[in-house]
Amino acid sequence: MTTWYEYVQKDATHLEWPYPIRYGIENAITADVLVIGGGVAGCHAAINAVKRGAKVVIIDKGPVRRSGCSGAGVDHWHAACTNPCSTVTPEALLAEYEKDNSDFYGELGNGITTYITAKEGYDALLDVEKMGVPVRDWKDEFIGAEFRDDKTKYMFAYDYEGRHIIRIAGGGNIKPAMYKEVKRLGVAIYDFVMATSLLTEGGKQGGRVIGATGLNLRTGEFYIFTAKATILSAGGGGGLWTFSTELKGSFTEPNQTGDGTAMAWLAGAECTMQDGGRGSPGGLGYFPHSAGNAHNSWYACNIVDANGKEVPWIDRKDGRVLKTLSERYRLSAGEFFIFSGGPPTTRREPSLILDLPERIANGEYQLPLYADLPGMPPHERRAIYGLQVGNEGCTRYGIYDVFTKAGFNPDIDMPQAPVMPADQYLYIPWWMGMAVRHWKSASGGVVFDWDMKSNLAGLYVAGVQGGGGDHSTSATTGRYAGRKAADYARTAGTPVAAEKQVAAEKARVYAPVQQNSGIGWKELKAGLCKIMQDYCGEYKSERTLKMGLDWLKSIGESEGASVYARNPHELARSLECLTHITLGEMVFNAALNRLADKVPAVNKTLRLEKGKIKSSEQSFRWWLKPPYASTYAENFAKHSGLK
């Protein structure tokens, strides 16, 4: 019997919670460096902080061995510009992103994180290889493939001339490999412990960050972590606008509910770009990479229609139809691939014909479309399905194993693309489904500098927390922040938790289990999402944004104040809802702050000071202006902490 109701049906037995209940029991733990969030960024941070001589503690809502976006794998590594085969220098990559005064770096974050990724990312990848992840084609399975370098055995994705995006053989087990290293180095690991607040010197907002409080998701016990330096690597914030456990089909990792950003905000950290998210399909799609498509891990796959008619690929610069597969992996002369993560218009690499929607609508191409894997050359086919889908997070087991065990054979079978209104085929990837315009996705985070440090002393950020969204950026900023936090901790004063701050937080944390009845966390979450959808969706005005803020405050006072948790798991979920209220307030205020301006969101910041919201404006590409040097190379040399 593997369900609780089988026990009920058998003899009316209802099972007790399987872990000891320890509400209110305190654990006091000290460290030089506390890492909040044990995903890719957090693990690289912990490893590098330890190597720098710090005593390190890492905490995670899940098991560090499998937590985070890459818990179940990773298939390619972006912007590894210093790898021996790359023809793209870090400087050239930045220049390409910054062409025409653009400051959109896609999922690589901002200029700082993009340069760090490009400059140091390959070194982080070498670390990963030493931890036991194969990465290269050591088995010589792909000899003769265009994407393979025979000397180094590296395999490349997207751009076979730029050679700066590396395919990761065995990436499916990258997290267990990193976890082994984290353990080997003696980092103290606290799995299933959620950080609930940041502790500050004297309990003051804006004071030095000296650690965090935590809650155990299994036992409900309380933790007081005091640390000389804290690295926030708790990932992004999902589920702010949409929530459904019945509609799946999204990459948003469920533990990433924005707790890190909310905690930092309440501690007085400066934050930015909260209102910048794109439209979200909110789960109306299919599981990532399960449906036929030609993007991301499936890039360059042949696409055919219901009658087997092939959809052409075009060069983005001159629009000419490409005659060969090989041309899809080579950009126009003088150009190289950059990872944009943005709308189709920001991409430079070859794509399917841009008028595909019109030609579906007029019947020239008939749905459904299919990913024609059998039509691809064997090496390319195996690279897409066996290497990439076979190692990517959420696809290694969830797609590769499930589909192949169910009889799917990439040599003879073509995955179907979802049937959608014709205009949706312009937006990629197709498995995501249709974006609903007023359902946004969370964005933004804590403002940081060239030390990956926030405005609060002792608080560093890494990974998605620092604005990026990609594996390589998370790994590299983690590596970098780990060094910086450890260096700071070497001379920082001993932290002492403020009793009043701890007591207030403890009372807040346990409120949901003090109730006897009340709204459950799921209904509360859905209700909060509705406020975000209606009042912070596509239509924005001062009036409606303020109404949204009022509604959030009202929910906080009533339903939020009476949310009822029946066990430690529900308690954690209830606290995530309370985080949601804080994040919602941040988003509304960020939107109000820039409603009247034409200044892009990246330049406006907000922070709490003595409970009041203060706004600031940063100049365009402030990271290359005083007090910083004017070039990326100089800033990296000065701040990276590398010899």
Added chain:
Amino acid sequence: MYNKAYMVPNPIMPNENVTFNAELCNGCNTCVDSCRSGVLVPNPEKGRPPIVLYPDECWFCGCCVGDCPVPGANKLNHPLNQRMGWKRKDTGKHYRIGMKNPPPPDNRPPVG
């Protein structure tokens, strides 16, 4: 067939995200400790498969199956509203996960 019925909430959707083969599973609970969402909890009876408590929170990452030391002891099942199909190129026939009489499995491991 039961001649009794109990008050239980509606079946959760999705209902069977992970299923266990009780003959093969030895209750080691490795999968319980692999799950980032707390979907699985230990069975009060030692040696028996874990209890699937929160199937609604499953992310379908499959680490529970990937980390299981006994092949076949557990299985990941996509929700019915996520079962995208495929077409066999030469015959034009369509297949999907969960169909009756599926094609034989392809046991090729992924790269690495």
